[in-house]
């Protein structure tokens with residue numbers, strides 16, 4: 457029980473790095489000596505230092521003979537920093553409790569072996585499911601080359617996101633909107649389709665949370681036909697803006713966007729649209745581990761149809777628009793119910809006058 461309690465604390469430490477430490481996993485570490493927490497650490501912005509050296513520095517001499525709780529297997533490789541397993545051995549800790557094994561080929565099992573060879577007691581698998589979920593973006597990137605994808609939908613009771621004339625401000629209430637900003641912070645990037653970028657002129661930045669590191673802003677636009685006078689274009693020098701586009705996008709437009717400060721990521725087509733898998737793989741190649749999609753309907757539909765939505769977060773407001781309104785999800789080309797992506801309900805809660813629910817993808 458105690459192991460689980462301290463690991464839960466390590467998991468909450470790890471979450472502090474989510475959204476800022478990509479391409480590295482957001483790991484958490486807690487050091488406990490004689491029933492007291494003597495060190496806490498998490499992976500730092502940009503991915504280094506790793507969680508363990510931060511916690512060890514805090515613990516100082518108290519690390520000797522202590523128990524270390526770490527959400528991911530300590531690394532064994534000489535990367536840009538020396539191996540964390542070596543640092544733990546040098547600090548003479550007595551026991552290391554690990555939630556999940558690292559899937560990075562340079563580490564995978566070797567970190568645990570180094571610790572055991574040095575005579576340290578090693579326990580694995582404590583709160584493994586929770587850790588695997590928190591670190592899933594890193595595992596997906598390492599194993600499949602794509603990031604974890606959260607899709608957020610803020611809709612009317614009948615699943616619409618705007619009236620026929622395009623009016624959409626505001627369907628959900630201020631509590632929901634603040635929650636969305638908090639979620640943006642937990643992700644490495646926010647992504648929208650070109651239609652939404654044209655219709656809403658969004659900034660895709662995190663406000664209301666003070667001076668925070670902004671997630672990368674990604675817009676998917678096959679032809680790069682986005683307004684040059686938009687907020688996105690005008691802020692591209694200050695906050696990263698990546699445009700995922702088709703190889704057939706106009707070359708002079710490509711140059712214009714580059715000159716504005718955007719980074720261009722070419723992506724293969726799947727029919728007339730950019731391939732959903734291609735979009736996510738382009739982002740995985742750039743090192744992103746967690747991506748937050750905020751629509752619109754076409755991008756949401758293509759990600760869902762490709763079965764690439766790992767987490768679905770819906771906010772529904774007590775308003776009804778009817779069939780003339782824009783649907784949150786565009787056409788998915790499904791013929792049978794059996795082909796539809798399905799989700800498990802994880803939680804639901806009241807958010808002012810709205811209902812927020814969280815759903816996880818069910819593996820096909």
Ligand code: AOF
Nearest residue numbers: 483499506507530531535536537540560
């Ligand atoms: C840890 N603790 O907090 C993290 C780890 O490029 P480097 O040298 O920073 O190494 C990156 C790899 O280290 C990454 O792929 C993953 O295997 C591991 N991340 N390991 O012991 C940490 N973030």
Ligand code: ZN
Nearest residue numbers: 506531539540
């Ligand atoms: Zn490390």
